[in-house]
Amino acid sequence: MLRSMFTAISSLNLHQSYLDVVANNLANANTIGYKTSRVLFQDQFYQMLNPGSGPAANLGGTNPTQVGLGVKTGYISPIFTQGALQATGRNLDLAIQGDGFFVYDQGAQRRYSREGSLTLDSAGILVNASTGLRVQGWMVNASGVVDTNLPPNNIQIPQNRTIARATQNAIFGGNLSADAQVGDTVDTTMGIYDSLGQLHTATVTFTRTGDSTWSWSATAPAGAAGNGTITFDANGHYASSTGSVLTVPGSAGANPINATLDLTSLTMLSAPTSTAVTSQDGLAAGDITDVYITPNDGAIFLVYSNGMREQVGQIAVARFTNPAGLIHTGHTMFQQGLNSGDPQIGAANSAGRGAIAAGYLEGSNVDMAQEFTNMILAQRGFQASSRVITTSDEIIQELVNLKR
Incomplete structure (x- = not known):
């Protein structure tokens, strides 16, 4: 049989595989997180007809004569170029800008993917919306800090937590009248919160003590403590003060409230007294209303x-020295391959890992124009090889006809 026929057959098989890859790329043109694949051809064996010779004293050398015996697949490899980011307006939809993969738990073998459509399951664990695989990251420790040096684990979001904040600072503003007489008093009430979110009403009494001085003291509620003095300059502006901490007993089970009073905005001008608390930082108890993932670093907040926010965890991102060495497992997931290197897992936007874009998904990086061009190349290559088989068959037929 003719060598050309077997060579053409190997080409037919390869161009069919080429077309399979093109078809898969086009089928996944709208698949979130999909990475297009490319095919590399390599020539195969060669039959040596003449090894050639080296130059001699009176004769030049000759080159070897070889006949190729077909083509084979070099490799089929994904291309990890950045796909376009598609805005979804949903904060639990995540994309990675740059290098890296989300890490998902699947028992003994982790999975890695660029697809980050997340949701909460009934147990409050953050999972991939389509596969249910649990995304990996870190929870805050007892000190409220995320340690990204620890191995990543499941992220469980609390569902029924409430939180309050005790008042620690209060700012007074307004005017203490310069027309007041020594011994005149002014009462200013203020609302402050204890550590359980209970609101308490405290009264601070200001007393004129001199030409440019006033004193203050806590007079309510029962058990409240704190006092000090305020000195104003000749322009009626704040000059200095002593004492700044107001202590108020908390409700049953709460810590005492120790609020630092900021009196620097007070004035002493010839105008009616108008002292008031302009702001304080305590908050009543609040329930969870949303889960928010911050851009860039992927920190998770309740x-x-x-109005309070509380960090509860952080998303992990993995990068590989050779991502093309990863093995496809379906569902736009990969697993570690023999030539991918070990996963380098850490926080997003650090050590070469890409930044997280919250509210976006990464679209497929398939270039449809390129894929249609590849389809034409595969078709024409297949046609050319089939013509070689037809021609080889005609030559064999002519040989058979020589017997007639």
């Missing part, structure tokens, strides 16, 4: 109805 948002409460009282």
Whole structure:
């Protein structure tokens, strides 16, 4: 049989595989997180007809004569170029800008993916919305800190937590009248919160003590403590003060409230007295209203109805020295391969890992124009090889006809 026929057959098989890859790329043109694949051809064996010779004293050398015996697949490899980010307006939809993969738990073998559509399951664990695989990261420790040097684990979001904040600072503003007489008093009430979120009403009494001085003291509620003095300059502006901590007993089970009073905004001008608390940092108890993932670093916060935010965890991102060495497992997931290197897992936007874009998903990086071009190349290559088989068959037929 003719060598050309077997060579053409190897080409037919390869161009069919080429077309399979093109078809898969086009089928996944709208698959979130999909990475297009490319095919590399390599020539195969060669039959040596003449090894050639080296130059002699009176004769030049000759080159070897070889006949190729077909083509084979070099490799089929994913291309990890960045896909376009598609805005979804949903904070639990995540994409990675740059190098890296989300880490998912699947028992003994982890999975890695660029697809980050997350949701909470009934146990409050953060999972991939389509596969249910649990995304990996870190929870805050007892000190409220995320340690990204620890191995990542499941992220469980508390569902029924409430939180409050005790008042620690209060700012007074307004005017203490310069027309007041020595011994005149002014009462200013203020609302402050204890560590359980209970609101307490405290009264601070200001007393004129001299030409440019006033004193203050806590007079309510029962058990409240704190006092000090305020000195104003000749322009009626704050000059200095002594004492700044107001202590108020908390409700049953709460710590005492120790609020630092900021009196620097007070004035002493010839105008009616108008002292008031302009702001304080305590908050009543609030319930969870949302889960928020911050851009860039992927920190996970709980948002409460009282406006507070509390960090509970952080998303992990893995990068590989050779991502093309990863093995496809379906569902736009990969697993570690023999030539991918070990996963380098850490926080996003650090050590070469990409930044997290919250509210976005990464679209497929398939270039449809390129894939249609590849389809034409595969088709024409297949046609050319089939013509070689037809021609080889005609030559064999002519040989058979020589017997007639």
